[in-house]
Amino acid sequence: MAVLIVSDIHANLVAFEAVLAAAGDYEEIWNLGDIVGYGPRPGESVDRIIELGPQYSLTGNHDWAAIGRLPLDEFNPAARFATYWTTAQLQTSHMEYLEGLPNRGIESAFMLVHGSPRHPVWEYVTTARVALPNFELFDSPVCFLGHTHVQMYISEDDARRGIAPRQPGDTDLLEIRGPKLIINPGSVGQPRDGDPRAAYALYDPRRGLVQFRRVEYDIAKTQEQMQLAGLPRPLITRLALGV
Ligand code: ZN
Numbered sequence: 001m002a003v004l005i006v007s008d009i010h011a012n013l014v015a016f017e018a019v020l021a022a023a024g025d026y027e028e029i030w031n032l033g034d035i036v037g038y039g040p041r042p043g044e045s046v047d048r049i050i051e052l053g054p055q056y057s058l059t060g061n062h063d064w065a066a067i068g069r070l071p072l073d074e075f076n077p078a079a080r081f082a083t084y085w086t087t088a089q090l091q092t093s094h095m096e097y098l099e100g101l102p103n104r105g106i107e108s109a110f111m112l113v114h115g116s117p118r119h120p121v122w123e124y125v126t127t128a129r130v131a132l133p134n135f136e137l138f139d140s141p142v143c144f145l146g147h148t149h150v151q152m153y154i155s156e157d158d159a160r161r162g163i164a165p166r167q168p169g170d171t172d173l174l175e176i177r178g179p180k181l182i183i184n185p186g187s188v189g190q191p192r193d194g195d196p197r198a199a200y201a202l203y204d205p206r207r208g209l210v211q212f213r214r215v216e217y218d219i220a221k222t223q224e225q226m227q228l229a230g231l232p233r234p235l236i237t238r239l240a241l242g243v
Contacts, residue, residue, distance in 0.1 A: 114145065
């Protein structure tokens with residue numbers, strides 16, 4: 001069986017549809033949070049997730065911000081503006097869905113969070129130093145997380161030796177065995193690892209394999225939607241750069 005793992009869709013419905021079309025056969029979808037924020041189609045993105053019915057759907061900091069569960073002090077001006085705009089677009093049904101999302105998914109085989117096991121909604125796992133203490137907070141062989149918008153993986157051994165998270169190549173396969181792993185499938189709607197293509201991962205729990213994937217989408221279309229919505233220019237331009 002295959003699981004489609006998506007994170008940080010950020011209301012970029014064009015990118016999300018491209019991922020769904022490219023992913024091939026999958027039986028389950030797991031969403032690691034930040035369905036909304038930054039992008040031009042928040043309500044429609046929540047509706048699409050509801051329609052797909054993911055087995056796991058977690059909350060992210062932008063989902064919380066959009067429903068007023070998080071102070072916006074730490075958001076930069078563009079992100080703050082986009083959050084107010086997002087909140088104004090959401091209907092009650094969207095709000096209720098976002099309200100109900102958990103911040104963790106824990107099974108014997110895996111842990112799912114948006115940020116990190118230590119701070120599920122907030123912490124950015126970007127370095128070995130941040131990753132290391134988090135390995136002690138889950139017992140499963142793998143923890144999938146998002147939030148940084150950077151597709152990567154790091155093993156507990158690498159973290160202990162101070163080796164930076166590794167950025168996989170397109171379609172790279174990773175076997176889950178040996179030391180524990182933290183894996184980030186990257187961001188569907190706003191990649192920041194220098195590759196503007198939408199990022200996601202396919203996970204085969206039976207064989208213990210994770211495949212990192214990228215797919216091109218119509219970036220100009222999302223940018224046009226953002227422009228018409230009056231969203232901040234830096235948020236529009238960054239999509240084409242993958243930063
Ligand atoms: Zn995000």
